[in-house]
Amino acid sequence: MSSPSTIPPSAQMFGMITGFWLSQIIGVAAKLKIADHLRAGPKSAQELATVTGAEPSALFRVLRAAASVGVFQLGADNRFSLTPLGETLASGVPGSMREMAIMQTSKGHWLPWGKLDEAVRTGQPQAVATLGCELFQHYAAAPEEAAAFSAAMGNLSALVASEVATHVDTIGLTRAVDIGGAEGTLIAALLANNPSLEGIVFDLPHVKGTTEAKLAAQGLLGRCTVVSGDFFKTVPSADLYILKQILHDWNDEQAAAILRNCAASMTPRGRVAIVEMVIPDDGAPTAAQLMDVNMLAILPGRERTQAEYSALLADSGLRFERLVATHSPFQILLGTKS
Ligand SMILES: C[S@@+](CC[C@H](N)C(=O)[O-])C[C@H]1O[C@@H](n2cnc3c(N)ncnc32)[C@H](O)[C@@H]1O
Structure with a gap:
């Protein structure tokens, strides 16, 4: 197989142009829980069609295509098996990307x-x-x-949760709020790290049911409540505000309004931990440049540089302290009351 640099530019471009074919192939495999079905061992398309309700020959063609890029393996006996890449489409396994797909x-x-x-x-x-x-x-x-x-956000948050728990100091704090916290993946990591901390997941009303179920399954509902509301109006009082991929959804005015509401409700020792894909100053290729276009297509937001986050904090009565790099595509920006 050729290395990327030896692939002629037109062939490379063909691969990029048809990238959405792969997105849909992987999306279908995820929706049909193919990886879950293969965890017990290899299966033919016919067997998988029986358990998923799909049309056998159409399913074979889609899974053969997925196998051509390493998501599954197609054996000489025409049975599909899981690869390490395919494992990430299984439900609830560490590193799962199923809901993202x-x-x-x-x-x-x-x-x-x-x-x-x-x-x-x-x-x-x-x-x-x-x-x-x-x-x-x-x-x-x-x-x-x-x-x-919400679960897809949990897939992404899981990539950085343990590093957020390590780098965001909660010693001596009483309460942390996960603003727009979806399934509460980050607050759960903070609570696991500090048994005396209380948590709140603050999100829109339609999110409450799935978040409570997720927290209950982790035995956290006693220490963590789910509060429904609108962060453009007000947010609960706390010592620590976690905002992961919240500010990037919104334009500067809206993002500053959310931060101002956090600043207004925080205790005197309050602080914020913003978790985002920060646009690098040196133009290095990262996931942030593509995530920025995801925002352009769908929401009023954008990915920002460190200087832009620092300015947003200053506009909101908060002070940028420092940026912490992680082993994930995310960085943590820490801020306090000015
Ligand atoms: C991009 S997701 C991030 C989820 C979570 N922080 C994570 O990264 O796992 C944005 C979250 O903000 C919530 N949200 C959107 N508008 C909101 C509002 N006006 N008030 C409160 N939450 C809101 C959404 O429901 C969603 O859970």
């Missing part, structure tokens, strides 16, 4: 991305044009997709 190929993300050209022409996100309403209203009206979205 479902979420990216479901309406809320897929349809606005189809109008990226319009977003670039107009500078406007395409949620309303394609979904008929803003993204989070769409999720409020589509419970199954909303649950996949």
Whole structure:
């Protein structure tokens, strides 16, 4: 097999142009729980079709395509087995990306991305044009997709949760709030690290049920409550505010409004921990540049540089302290009251 640099540019470009074929192939495999079914051992397309309700020859073709890029392995006996890459599509395993695959190929993300050209022409996100309403209203009206979205956020948060728990000091703090915390993956990591800390997951009303179920399954509901509300109006009082991939959803004015609400409700020793993909100053290729276009297509937000986050904090009565790099695509920006 050729290394990327020896692939002719037109062939490389063909691979990039058809990247969405792969997204959909992986999305279908995730929705049909193919990886879960293969955990018990190799299976034919016919066997997998029986348990998933799919049409056997269509399923074979999709899984053969997935096997061609290493997601599954197709044996000489025409049975599919799991590879380490395919394992990441299993439900609930460490490092699972299953819900991410479902979420990216479901309406809320897929349809606005189809109008990226319009977003670039107009500078406007395409949620309303394609979904008929803003993204989070769409999720409020589509419970199954909303649950996949929250769990997908959990997939990504799990990549950085233990490092957030290590780098964000909670010693001596009473209460932390995970602002727009979805399934509460980060607050759960902080609570595990500090048994005397109380937690709140603050999110929109439609998120409450799935978040409570997730916290209950971890035995955390006693120490962590789920509070429904709108962070543009007010947020609960706490010593620590975690904001992971919250500010990037919104424009500068909206992001500053959220931070100002945190500053207004925080205790005198209060602080914020912002977890985002920070745009590097040196132009190094990272996940942040692509995530920024995800925002452009769907939401009013953007990815920002460290200086831009520092300015946002200053505009909100908070002071940027330092940036902590992690082994994930995320960085942690720590801030305090000025
Ligand atoms: C990009 S997700 C991040 C989820 C979570 N912080 C994580 O990274 O795992 C944004 C979250 O903000 C929540 N959200 C959106 N608008 C909100 C609002 N006005 N008030 C409170 N939460 C909101 C969404 O429901 C969603 O859970």
